[in-house]
Amino acid sequence: MKLTSSMIALSIAMSGVAFAQSADDLVNDTATFGNVLTYGMGYGQQRFSPLDQINADNAGKLVPAWVYSLDDSRGQESFPLLNEGVMYVTTHKSTMALDAKTGKQIWKVVLDYPAETPRVACCGIVNRGVALYDGKLYRTTLDANVIALDASTGEEVWKSNSIDFKAGYSFTVAPLIADGVLIVGISGGEYGIRGYIEGYDPMTGERLWRTYTVPEPGEPGSETWPETDAWERGGGPAWLTGTYDPDMNTVFWGTGNAGPWNAGVRPGDNLYTTSILALDPKTGTIKWHYQTTPNDPFDYDATNELVLAEIDDQKVIMQANRNGFFYVLNREDGTLVAANKFVDRVDWADSIDLETGRPNETPVAAAARSGEQVEFWPGALGGKNWSPIAYNPQTGLVYINTQNIGMNYKAVEPTYRAGVFYFGAEFSWSWPEGDRGYLRAMDPMTGDVKWQDGSAIPRYAGILSTGGNLVFTGKQSGEFEAFNAETGDKLYEFNVGTGIVGQPMTWEMDGTQYVSLAVGSGAVYTLFSGDERLAATPSGGAVWTFKLME
């Protein structure tokens, strides 16, 4: 094992006490197939496992091993973690520990939150999972709390309130543990919030730092805001888990749209909204930033996962941004390496300037800001929404659930009211003829699409790729799917009886490889699209686990 300075420092700080799920264990997660200790299958969130017992030759023989009811009708986006034979999974209202071999419940803890809480969740009543560290589980709640649970009993160890949820703030994020700090990002970009990322002491729940994604007057970046109070409601949520490079001791975290959507009321670039931030995990200090959609009028979040990889001997970050471009950045300094369109129709910009890193906008962007009625693709749901991509270093391809959906849009005068939508825009969806989304296998450097699989209703599930030359994902109409990673041939499909918007992961026990995921209809598309074709796919959360037929 390679020791980094930060790991050595941490082990000294811990004075040699032996802990379960130590910092080393988290760093080495990708090499320990029996445990899945980090969100996204490793700190780099490649969602890749070298496991190959299930492979392109035998994936047709997958069968369910067990199913566990989550007893919940909301969307299920939780990434299951696994440690020493115990699986940990969440819903918006509960946390569970399961026997990974049988699916039997070991303990379950139900949350209680005020009846007003769900109204501050713009886009689905969801939770994305736990972090595991030092024998404790960490999760967030919709009413803006961070809590620690004893992993062996579910008993609450501490609970810290971040902020008053009634002003539109909420948490759906799975926390990140980096350099001994528990890190979370707030949701609420549609509610006139001022976004932030926070670090907590995992032992005590004490807040160590809060880095606002919108600076106050006088702070660096404030020059990109007008001299008004716009910054107080400037948006910049941070609702997806960041990645972590232990060697650089740097956390990478994406931020969302500026608020309100009407960009005309906040002239300037509006840092650090729609940005990729490199942070010091101990202090929250911003080391560098890269903004994808300056003065964003389109709800083009840059919250999407920031996948770490080494490509052509360069340490990079990759992101399939809501704005339709696939970004590759040098993660040491944040400079742009490549940016290609990953959906067919991108109206707002022709390209991204590789020298300056700024978009070469079309007249559509200016028209949207000026209050003209415009149609633009991709719409606010994005070229990709929340569903996380996978990167397979063996094929060199990224796998993306893309969307082919536009938007009719007109900026109007915004009205602020605490805890209520703060759009400053009237909008409706614009639908394509035919497929609304594609699972795409793409070269991350060139944007060349190697294969794709269309879907009438777009896929909203995460993707998993494996050393078995496989890609796993699922459909909102209920099909759990496996594809050949090289060719795109569909090898397996199983109807789990409810929509899939969750995150598949894989693990091994006693010589057998398993694939698990939480399923359950919900999330933004089901609620907000008006797609009645989903009427025959009931809600109902569950965890399914698959293995090969014996």
Add this chain to the structure above:
Amino acid sequence: MTTLALLAAPVLAGDAVSEFELGVKTYRDFCAHCHGPEMVNPGTNSYDLRKWPTDNRDGFVTAVLHGRGDMPAWGDILLPDEVSALWRYVATRGGKEPFPDSSD
């Protein structure tokens, strides 16, 4: 999103028009992200409001103010005018049907 509703509005008279328009706006700001644009949704994760009985104003108001099942409570944030306007919007099926006599 509002085009259809506004076309329907002229069949209403005076105050009813402004109440309906407030209903359109209130629905869009408070309800559409779960109940769907113009009340169109699959009915799986949230109630299909097109099916709400138009003779049950009281039940509607109670659900809006205090929550119902998975639905959050809005009583501390919605104004009485907005609740009435929402009822007009829902009870007229988004302006497609006349406002029911028995409900007011």
